Amino acid sequence: MKLFKIRGGVHPEDRKHLAANQAIEDLPLAPLLHVPLQQHIGNPATPAVRRGQRVAKGELIGAAQGPMSAPVHAPTSGRIMGIGSFPAHHASGLSVRTITLQPDGEDRWLEGLEGVPDPFALTPEDVAARVAAAGIVGMGGATFPSAVKLNLRTKYSLHTLVINGAECEPYLTCDDRLMREHAAGVLDGARIMAHALGVSRIIIGIENNKPQAQDAMTGVAAPYPEIRVAHLPMRFPMGSEKHLVQTLTGLETPARGLTADIGIVVHNPATAFAVHQALRQGRPLVARLVTVSGAAINRPRNLRVPLGTPVQHLIDHCGGFREDPAKLVSGGPMMGQPLPSTRVPIVKGSNGVLALTATEINAGPSSPCIRCGSCVDACPCGLLPLNMAAHARAGDLEGTVRLGLMDCIGCGSCSFVCPSHIPLVQFFNYAKGEMAARGRAKQKQTETRRLVEGRAERMEAIQRAKREAMAARKRDTAKPAAAAEA
Amino acid sequence: MIETANTSAPYTHSAASVQKTMTTVILALVPATAFNLYLFGWPAVFLFGVTVLACVGMEALALTIGGRRLLPTLGDGSAVLTGWLLAMTLPPWAPWWTGVLGAVFAILLGKHVFGGLGQNLFNPAMVARVGLLVSFPVALTSWVGPHPLFWTGTPGFQDALNITFGGQIPDGFSAATALGFVKTELSRGIPVSQSMGHLPDLMDMGLGLRAGSLGETSLVLILAGGLFLMWKKVITWHIPTAMLGTLFVVATLGHLGNPERFADGTFHLMSGAAFLGAFFIATDYVTSPVSKSGQIVFGCGVGLLTWVIRSFAGYPEGVAFAILLMNSLTPIIDQYTRPRRFGRTRRGEPLAPQGEK
Numbered sequence: 001m002k003l004f005k006i007r008g009g010v011h012p013e014d015r016k017h018l019a020a021n022q023a024i025e026d027l028p029l030a031p032l033l034h035v036p037l038q039q040h041i042g043n044p045a046t047p048a049v050r051r052g053q054r055v056a057k058g059e060l061i062g063a064a065q066g067p068m069s070a071p072v073h074a075p076t077s078g079r080i081m082g083i084g085s086f087p088a089h090h091a092s093g094l095s096v097r098t099i100t101l102q103p104d105g106e107d108r109w110l111e112g113l114e115g116v117p118d119p120f121a122l123t124p125e126d127v128a129a130r131v132a133a134a135g136i137v138g139m140g141g142a143t144f145p146s147a148v149k150l151n152l153r154t155k156y157s158l159h160t161l162v163i164n165g166a167e168c169e170p171y172l173t174c175d176d177r178l179m180r181e182h183a184a185g186v187l188d189g190a191r192i193m194a195h196a197l198g199v200s201r202i203i204i205g206i207e208n209n210k211p212q213a214q215d216a217m218t219g220v221a222a223p224y225p226e227i228r229v230a231h232l233p234m235r236f237p238m239g240s241e242k243h244l245v246q247t248l249t250g251l252e253t254p255a256r257g258l259t260a261d262i263g264i265v266v267h268n269p270a271t272a273f274a275v276h277q278a279l280r281q282g283r284p285l286v287a288r289l290v291t292v293s294g295a296a297i298n299r300p301r302n303l304r305v306p307l308g309t310p311v312q313h314l315i316d317h318c319g320g321f322r323e324d325p326a327k328l329v330s331g332g333p334m335m336g337q338p339l340p341s342t343r344v345p346i347v348k349g350s351n352g353v354l355a356l357t358a359t360e361i362n363a364g365p366s367s368p369c370i371r372c373g374s375c376v377d378a379c380p381c382g383l384l385p386l387n388m389a390a391h392a393r394a395g396d397l398e399g400t401v402r403l404g405l406m407d408c409i410g411c412g413s414c415s416f417v418c419p420s421h422i423p424l425v426q427f428f429n430y431a432k433g434e435m436a437a438r439g440r441a442k443q444k445q446t447e448t449r450r451l452v453e454g455r456a457e458r459m460e461a462i463q464r465a466k467r468e469a470m471a472a473r474k475r476d477t478a479k480p481a482a483a484a485e486a
Numbered sequence: 487m488i489e490t491a492n493t494s495a496p497y498t499h500s501a502a503s504v505q506k507t508m509t510t511v512i513l514a515l516v517p518a519t520a521f522n523l524y525l526f527g528w529p530a531v532f533l534f535g536v537t538v539l540a541c542v543g544m545e546a547l548a549l550t551i552g553g554r555r556l557l558p559t560l561g562d563g564s565a566v567l568t569g570w571l572l573a574m575t576l577p578p579w580a581p582w583w584t585g586v587l588g589a590v591f592a593i594l595l596g597k598h599v600f601g602g603l604g605q606n607l608f609n610p611a612m613v614a615r616v617g618l619l620v621s622f623p624v625a626l627t628s629w630v631g632p633h634p635l636f637w638t639g640t641p642g643f644q645d646a647l648n649i650t651f652g653g654q655i656p657d658g659f660s661a662a663t664a665l666g667f668v669k670t671e672l673s674r675g676i677p678v679s680q681s682m683g684h685l686p687d688l689m690d691m692g693l694g695l696r697a698g699s700l701g702e703t704s705l706v707l708i709l710a711g712g713l714f715l716m717w718k719k720v721i722t723w724h725i726p727t728a729m730l731g732t733l734f735v736v737a738t739l740g741h742l743g744n745p746e747r748f749a750d751g752t753f754h755l756m757s758g759a760a761f762l763g764a765f766f767i768a769t770d771y772v773t774s775p776v777s778k779s780g781q782i783v784f785g786c787g788v789g790l791l792t793w794v795i796r797s798f799a800g801y802p803e804g805v806a807f808a809i810l811l812m813n814s815l816t817p818i819i820d821q822y823t824r825p826r827r828f829g830r831t832r833r834g835e836p837l838a839p840q841g842e843k
Contacts (some may be wrong), residue, residue, distance in 0.1 A: 007828070012498055170498060242828065254837040255829030261839035333498040354497075362499040367562065368604040370504055373776035382825040386776065404827050412496035419502040420604075426494040 004250035042068035075306035084282035093340030127196035134278035140268035145351035169332025175287035179213035184420035189272030274447035295323035312342035325355035375414035385414035508563030514711035526578035528646030537585030542568025544593035574701025576717030631661035677746035728785025763805035780823035
């Protein structure tokens with residue numbers, strides 16, 4: 001298949017050999033599961049259970065709130081221990097609303113969960129509704145509610161579904177293993193999604209460091225001429241959806257837009273597999289594959305993990321730490337988030353838990369920029385990271401925005417290649433956060449002004465009314481007096 | 487065990503470092519330098535040593551005055567490299583103080599006045615070279631022919647000390663560079679076509695058996711160093727090719743137009759500091775544009791200005807001036823050669839969506 005060239009990118013050492021040969025393994029149940037009500041972009045779910053209630057596996061425990069939301073389901077059968085605050089799977093370490101479930105060990109599915117005999121007989125709306133009800137979100141890490149993406153057909157004229165099996169982050173092998181071990185399920189899910197989107201063309205993009213996954217997918221896709229498996233060159237960030245689409249089709253997504261703007265929707269293989277399970281077996285999303293890897297882990301593994309399992313439980317199952325990790329990361333090393341603690345639960349978007357040693361991270365003290373231009377060459381978005389960072393450092397955030405801050409996808413290629421070890425992404429994240437805060441402050445200010453002005457107006461109206469009433473009374477009292485005098 | 491999360495990803499890093507870059511450049515300079523030190527004997531060795539040491543000393547002085555830590559910055563090798571390049575552009579038997587004063591120009595005025603590593607607008611070695619040339623034209627234009635180490639008629643260790651630290655080049659040693667010779671002859675009314683006959687042949691020019699600056703004569707070894715840097719991905723082809731290509735083309739055109747007045751392209755390429763400048767000085771990261779298209783513009787500018795200065799100005803050699811002039815244009819070139827942003831037109835507008843219903 002003809003591929004197109006994209007700008008920039010880097011070649012980090014992929015280190016996938018650590019976990020790539022480990023077959024998917026079911027993680028035994030943890031003593032307690034902490035299922036956050038927000039595991040997706042959008043509104044958090046609202047609790048649908050009471051404390052002490054017994055639930056079956058797959059039972060709804062949090063209902064979606066509005067269209068931009070996703071429900072959550074019990075990852076196993078057991079008893080609801082409570083609904084409260086628990087540290088989130090997030091760098092901040094802040095707590096979010098979480099349902100705590102004590103497994104009863106039976107792992108008993110909810111009765112009456114049944115798939116659809118022929119999903120292709122359903123209308124696209126029905127497919128999307130079932131995907132929404134199953135709580136499926138983008139499982140590559142973005143956690144965007146998948147049903148919303150499937151409904152893009154109503155607003156855009158679409159022609160292609162891309163399955164993003166690039167898995168360009170080093171270490172991560174869960175998509176690789178999924179495509180190798182469940183190729184037929186992934187393909188079926190992709191075909192169901194294509195049906196929901198109203199497109200026939202499907203391209204499955206897989207990087208060349210996963211030849212077995214490429215072969216497996218090519219094998220199952222053989223009967224369908226409209227499905228193609230593309231062998232992608234190894235380059236980070238190949239899995240950035242806009243860059244993947246450009247590599248596969250040569251089409252460039254407009255800035256600030258969606259790939260749907262050019263008629264393409266991108267989904268992750270794990271999402272496709274979840275759709276397959278939701279439609280064929282009627283099972284909601286209650287577990288996901290997680291790669292546990294890094295040189296500080298004793299036995300790197302690819303685990304099928306019930307959502308809500310504490311990270312510590314995964315680490316214990318993998319033989320614990322070989323040495324104290326310098327950093328514990330959720331996701332890949334290029335774009336992942338630091339984990340504040342091992343208490344936090346696995347959520348729908350967690351594709352990896354990495355325990356990295358200082359040697360692997362290879363951090364160094366930062367030194368002055370020597371303008372080598374490596375970051376300019378590496379940037380897949382055509383930005384000038386060195387200049388943006390200089391403006392951000394000087395506090396000139398408008399200058400940073402003018403140079404294209406909002407076009408930055410935060411892929412980290414610039415920081416990765418910088419010989420001076422300048423934390424460029426850190427500068428950009430700071431600037432983005434600061435700009436967002438300023439936006440909120442400005443909105444607040446406008447809102448306050450509106451309220452104050454409204455109040456002043458109301459007070460003025462009251463005063464006016466009072467004055468008028470007073471004047472009227474005066475007139476009324478003056479008139480009879482005058483009449484009496486006369 | 488786990489500290490508070492305080493830095494953003496990435497949590498992995500390429501092997502690149504400033505120190506590694508500088509070391510690679512120095513490594514690439516070693517063959518050409520070693521050959522020329524051999525070719526010009528002990529005085530060159532002394533001057534080279536003095537210049538490099540003086541640059542490191544000035545760097546340490548500037549860092550101390552600035553209240554910065556010495557080791558991380560001295561250890562990055564940038565001062566050594568500046569000293570090394572400066573020494574390579576000095577006449578090989580120039581007196582010791584040219585190296586020391588050059589270090590003052592390069593490190594203090596050229597670099598630290600602007601704020602240190604990465605902040606300077608002009609290439610420090612070229613600032614020093616031009617500052618010295620303008621201030622001390624005689625010392626900076628006293629050339630000698632090749633006098634290899636341990637050959638008969640070559641100054642010994644003691645004589646060499648007198649040359650470098652005593653300040654006198656003995657009679658009978660001085661020689662002219664090819665560029666200087668052609669220029670002088672031209673000013674005496676002797677056409678280029680005639681004076682060219684008295685120059686070393688192409689083979690000697692290429693190998694470096696000619697008069698010239700301490701490190702600039704061996705084109706073969708400089709080219710090898712440059713190719714090594716490209717292989718190591720420290721530099722790319724853009725600046726050297728653009729500079730040498732432009733120099734060759736304009737010189738050839740000039741020669742075709744008036745062979746009596748203008749030397750040909752090959753001569754311009756092979757003489758003076760064209761190669762050294764193209765591969766090692768114009769490619770200086772700090773003072774050249776960051777984008778590839780900008781680097782091509784920059785290289786073309788250096789090539790063109792080199793020819794203009796060599797052909798029309800009072801000085802026979804123009805590489806240093808040309809690089810400094812283009813250094814001053816680097817910010818403007820950078821401004822106009824920004825890459826196109828993803829999803830936007832060249833003007834910065836978002837591309838038109840195609841799929842909306």
